[in-house]
Amino acid sequence: MDPMLLTPLQQYDPEIFDLIEKEKHRQWRGLELIASENFTSQAVMEANASCLTNKYSEGLPHHRYYGGNDVVDQVEEICQKRALAAFRLDPAVWGVNVQPYSGSTANFAALTALLKPHDRLMGLDLPSGGHLTHGYQTAKKKVSASAIYFESMPYQLDPATSLIDYNRLEDHAKLFRPNLLICGGSAYPRDWEYARLRSIADQHGAYVMCDMAHISGLVAAQEMKDPFEFCDVVTTTTHKTLRGPRAGLIFFRKSPPPQANGSPAATPAQPYDLEARVNAAVFPACQGGPHNNTIAAIAVALKQAATPEFRTYAVNVRKNAAKLADTLKELGYKIVTDGTCNHTVLWDLRPNGLTGSKIEKLCDYLDITLNKNSVQGDTSALSPGGVRLGSSALTSRGFLEADFVKVGHFLDRAVKIALKLQDKVGKKLVDFEAELAKKDNAEITQLRHEVEAFAKSFPMPGFETSTMVYKH
Structure with missing residues (x-):
């Protein structure tokens, strides 16, 4: 038999192995707020890799x-x-x-x-x-x-x-x-x-x-x-x-x-x-x-x-989304339908003079993952006026309502940084991205460090962070 067929990934293809380890680290160190994503369990991963x-x-x-x-x-x-x-x-x-x-x-x-x-x-x-x-x-x-x-x-x-x-x-x-x-x-x-x-x-x-x-x-x-x-x-x-x-x-x-x-x-x-x-x-x-x-x-x-533990998880998904919506409202932001009853928060940034595209790009630099999203009245899907936030993934990591209050304040700081950058370079997304690419903004660096420290204080479903080869 060809020995290649029994060679572990790390040994046979270290390039792909390293990228997988990098992705593990990205998920661990960041705040995953994309509403369509979640972190699955180790048992699910084992079955899927069978x-x-x-x-x-x-x-x-x-x-x-x-x-x-x-x-x-x-x-x-x-x-x-x-x-x-x-x-x-x-x-x-x-x-x-x-x-x-x-x-x-x-x-x-x-x-x-x-x-x-x-x-x-x-x-x-x-x-x-x-x-x-x-x-x-x-x-x-x-x-x-x-x-x-x-x-x-x-x-x-x-x-x-x-x-x-x-x-x-x-x-x-x-x-x-x-x-x-x-x-x-x-x-x-x-x-x-x-x-x-x-x-x-x-x-x-x-x-x-x-x-x-x-x-x-x-x-x-x-x-x-x-x-x-x-x-x-x-x-x-x-x-x-x-x-x-x-x-x-x-x-x-x-x-x-x-x-x-x-x-x-x-x-x-x-x-x-x-x-x-x-x-x-x-x-x-x-x-x-x-x-x-x-x-x-x-x-x-x-x-x-079908377990009681999943039921508790689902209850917390709703509570956490509602708390995130309430926190952003208390900070003066517009939330579509004035709240949520599921896992999704739709945040309208048009009153703040920002697009969802800019907040998505900035948050990538902050290790906060979310997505731009159309809100009612938008005419462009590429430059919409809102972002979509979800509570499912972070709830899987053990986040509770108080933790989502902190997430809301991180997002508030991100908006304030975005407004300063926009005032500096104007409203074109390409100029906004070029300024982000310089990576010399002290506020962004400080907020990213705080986000990473906070995220890393929670466990990761599906894999053990202590065994990761890539340590960033």
Whole structure:
């Protein structure tokens, strides 16, 4: 046998090994505030790095296109059972496909199952906090495949409250007559009115699909409303608040849901055979063989999500996000919807004369990771007026409300530094970045040292910091 096949990474490819160690150090020394990220557990990482990556298993358990899948079948069936159990679902009513490679592929497979080409869908507009895969398009371009292959009409927020405008959505649905309503978002800090969406959909014989990618961990812990009560299909990623590996799930009803008024299920406009349609849409329609190592890691994460410890974690995720929002408000900043009830804080920097792009760039120098984000009224996704903050990752590291107060004050200091730099170089982002690149700002250096010292005082999930080779 080739000795290379048994050579450890550190010995065989020190260049890649060193970069992995550098990334460990970056995660440990920084404050991770990107709402779509989290730190998964050592057990999940071990499953994801297992020999299951070697096996091809196109098809479903016991119906594969390859031999040798006895063990893989057991892994996938355990994952399916744990997925239903984590969300308290009756297997006689709900099924799940655990093979999607990501949330985006899960969404497109779900659309492939539910719709015919050029059927009509309505999802929350991206500038309003929706997701690319929910039919996003601009006046000049159909950006997402969901807009390329289907006809999309977005719904939006009430400009007075920055909440979903359900009345306007209902009026537009009467004109557009959608085949599918999509709910869920990537930057919406409030819960959803699933019963209202079901009522609107029933007027047009439409399906309701929830993309709960951002809040699935909170739904599992019963910290958010239950989308399964009124939806036909529910999709999710597995790595955000659910704290698993990077992948996706598609849950599908086996019989129509009840109407929003509590009446028995309405007769669906199309045959209700979602199980066969979803499974066929995942494979062979949209992807090839599943990543069995990732499915095993999902199963581990779902086992963790059913524990009392995970419930405590989810409670703290919400508390910490609310405390961060309150802290920034007390410091004089504008928070979209005046707060949050999930893991996300949407911070409007336009009253301060800053863009989210500048704060994102500056915070990178401070070892604070966040992302620029559109807020209602923005016209540019590249230079939006806000940033999106999330509490999930730092909560996984053990941060509590008092710690998020300190994080809020770090962010306040970052804004004050950004305003000084902007006064010095003007409003062009390129000039702002050039000034940052000089790395000679004493305030930035001091704040970065404080951020790193604070972050390093907390443990890291998934790996032991004392054994890291790269020490910075």
